[in-house]
Structure formats: structure tokens, C-alpha cells
Amino acid sequence: xxKVILPELGEGIEKATVSYWYFQQGEKVNEKDDLVEITTDKxxxxxxxxxxxxxxxxxxxxxxxxHPGEVLGIIE
Amino acid sequence: MSFEVFDLxxxxxxxxxxxxxxxxxxxxSGLPQFALILCSHYPVITCGRQANKKNILVPAEELVNRGxxxxxxxxxxDVTYHGPGQLIIYPVVNxxxxxxxxxxxxxxxxxxxxxxxSDFGVEGRRIEGKTGVWVGEAKICSVGIAxxxxxxxxxxxxxxxxxDLDNFNLIRACGMDVNxxxxxxxxxxxxxxxxxxxxxxxxxxxxxxxxxILAGGRVL
Numbered sequence: 669x670x671k672v673i674l675p676e677l678g679e680g681i682e683k684a685t686v687s688y689w690y691f692q693q694g695e696k697v698n699e700k701d702d703l704v705e706i707t708t709d710k711x712x713x714x715x716x717x718x719x720x721x722x723x724x725x726x727x728x729x730x731x732x733x734x735h736p737g738e739v740l741g742i743i744e
Numbered sequence: 745m746s747f748e749v750f751d752l753x754x755x756x757x758x759x760x761x762x763x764x765x766x767x768x769x770x771x772x773s774g775l776p777q778f779a780l781i782l783c784s785h786y787p788v789i790t791c792g793r794q795a796n797k798k799n800i801l802v803p804a805e806e807l808v809n810r811g812x813x814x815x816x817x818x819x820x821x822d823v824t825y826h827g828p829g830q831l832i833i834y835p836v837v838n839x840x841x842x843x844x845x846x847x848x849x850x851x852x853x854x855x856x857x858x859x860x861x862s863d864f865g866v867e868g869r870r871i872e873g874k875t876g877v878w879v880g881e882a883k884i885c886s887v888g889i890a891x892x893x894x895x896x897x898x899x900x901x902x903x904x905x906x907x908d909l910d911n912f913n914l915i916r917a918c919g920m921d922v923n924x925x926x927x928x929x930x931x932x933x934x935x936x937x938x939x940x941x942x943x944x945x946x947x948x949x950x951x952x953x954x955x956x957i958l959a960g961g962r963v964l
Contacts, residue, residue, distance in 0.1 A: 709820065711888075
């Protein structure tokens with residue numbers, strides 16, 4: 669099981685918004701596929717999948733606020 | 745540090761985007777470590793990820809009549825306008841080679857523009873909590889970037905020609921009621937995009953990698 673965790677995005681960036689999941693829950697993903705897009709004020713940030721497997725759970729959905737270090741979803 | 749600079753001149757937004765994607769793949773594969781794409785666009789309205797379509801103030805047919813196309817893009821930010829009177833800089837940078845920090849990178853882009861303006865004796869400034877560069881209370885530069893795997897794309901636009909500002913009236917730029925200005929408006933004289941594009945790229949390179957101009961990249 670691999671947790672999809674939002675990394676630190678930069679100094680002073682304490683939160684961002686989940687703007688787009690490229691995959692739905694239950695879909696298979698490859699390592700490094702674009703998995704989820706996060707948006708801060710003037711930047712979008714694409715988080716690649718940390719592992720190959722199935723996206724078994726989306727914990728934070730589109731529109732949710734996310735903080736660095738938080739788990740966005742789980743791949744198994 | 746290897747880099748390349750591409751000056752595309754006046755180019756269609758979508759063609760430049762395709763070119764940007766090609767450069768992105770090159771940077772992703774490791775060479776060059778960063779690239780700058782300089783260009784201007786034919787009139788176009790682009791919508792970032794936070795775009796509210798209500799910020800386009802005129803009906804679609806009016807835009808068609810004026811020859812202005814609309815694109816949805818993957819950059820951050822709201823609605824903006826690009827035209828032949830702006831210098832656009834798309835820095836495609838693998839931040840893993842420098843600093844994995846979006847805030848740092850956005851501030852660096854603003855600093856390039858502030859220094860560029862200062863070379864013309866114009867005092868540019870940031871406004872706390874907003875991204876972009878202002879002269880007095882008027883905005884001269886918009887910034888909107890995207891990052892994938894810590895490689896940046898999209899970038900910034902600087903208003904150079906006074907004649908192009910009218911089209912900003914078609915939108916609420918960046919979702920704000922903001923006054924726009926241009927370098928020509930401030931200086932009261934003619935400035936060509938080509939006058940500032942080389943300055944802009946050299947400033948960017950010297951800031952992101954001090955000494956790299958001397959080390960020598962390829963300027964195409």
C-alpha cells in the first residue's frame with residue numbers, strides 16, 4: 669500500500685486545493701502517471717503517481733483543501 | 745548547467761503550446777536542464793484552472809468578430825488576454841536542479857520583470873498576497889505557471905505596447921478589477937518587443953543560475 673502524499677510546495681504555501689483527479693477510484697495507474705492536480709494561487713501542480721497499482725481510495729476530492737504532508741489517496 | 749533559449753517571435757498560442765510541450769519533454773529527459781521560450785501571441789484569451797467564465801465580459805460572437813480565440817489552459821490563475829503587444833516568457837525549468845519551491849519560483853519570475861523595468865528607469869513592485877508586477881496601481885505583468893514532476897511550464901506576460909491594452913477591456917483580468925498599463929504607456933515612447941526579449945532572457949538566466957551566462961548555453 670502506498671500513500672499519495674502532498675509534498676511541501678514551497679515556503680509559505682500552507683494549503684492548496686485539489687483541482688483534478690486524472691483517475692477514478694478503482695482504476696489502475698502506472699508509476700509516474702499524472703495522478704492528481706493541485707492548485708495554489710497562480711500555479712497548478714501535477715503530482716505523479718508514486719507507485720504502480722490500483723487507486724483504491726481517493727481521500728481528498730476535487731474542491732477539497734489539502735495541506736503539505738496530507739494523504740490524498742491510496743494506491744495498492 | 746545547460747540551457748537553451750528559443751525566440752519564436754509572433755506565434756499562434758496553440759502552436760507555441762505544442763512547442764512548449766516538446767521542450768518540456770526534452771527538459772524531462774535531462775537535456776537541457778532548463779529552457780526559455782520567448783514569444784508574442786496573436787490575440788487570444790486564455791482561461792486558467794481557477795477561471796470564472798463570467799470574467800469574459802463580451803459574448804463569444806464579439807470575440808470571433810475581433811479575431812480573438814479562447815483557450816482553456818492548465819496553468820494556475822483566472823482569465824487573461826495575450827496579444828502581439830506583450831512579451832511572453834515561458835520558462836521550462838526542472839526545479840529539482842534548483843529549488844523545489846513554487847513560491848520561490850514565482851517570486852523569481854517577478855524579480856526578473858522588476859529588474860527589467862528598472863533598466864528602463866521604471867519602478868515595478870509586487871503587491872503582497874498577489875502574483876504579478878505592478879507599476880503604481882496598474883498591473884504590467886501577469887504570471888501563471890504549471891508544474892509537473894517539478895518541471896515548470898506556462899509563465900509570464902509583460903505588457904509592452906500601449907496599443908494592445910484596449911483588448912483587456914474584454915475581460916476582468918485575473919478576476920480582478922485592475923488597471924493595466926504597458927511599458928510604452930509609462931515611458932511615452934515606442935518600444936519594440938525585440939528590444940526587451942533578450943534582456944528578459946539574460947536577466948532570468950543570471951538570476952536562476954548566477955554565472956551560467958558565462959558558462960554558456962545555446963541561444964537559438
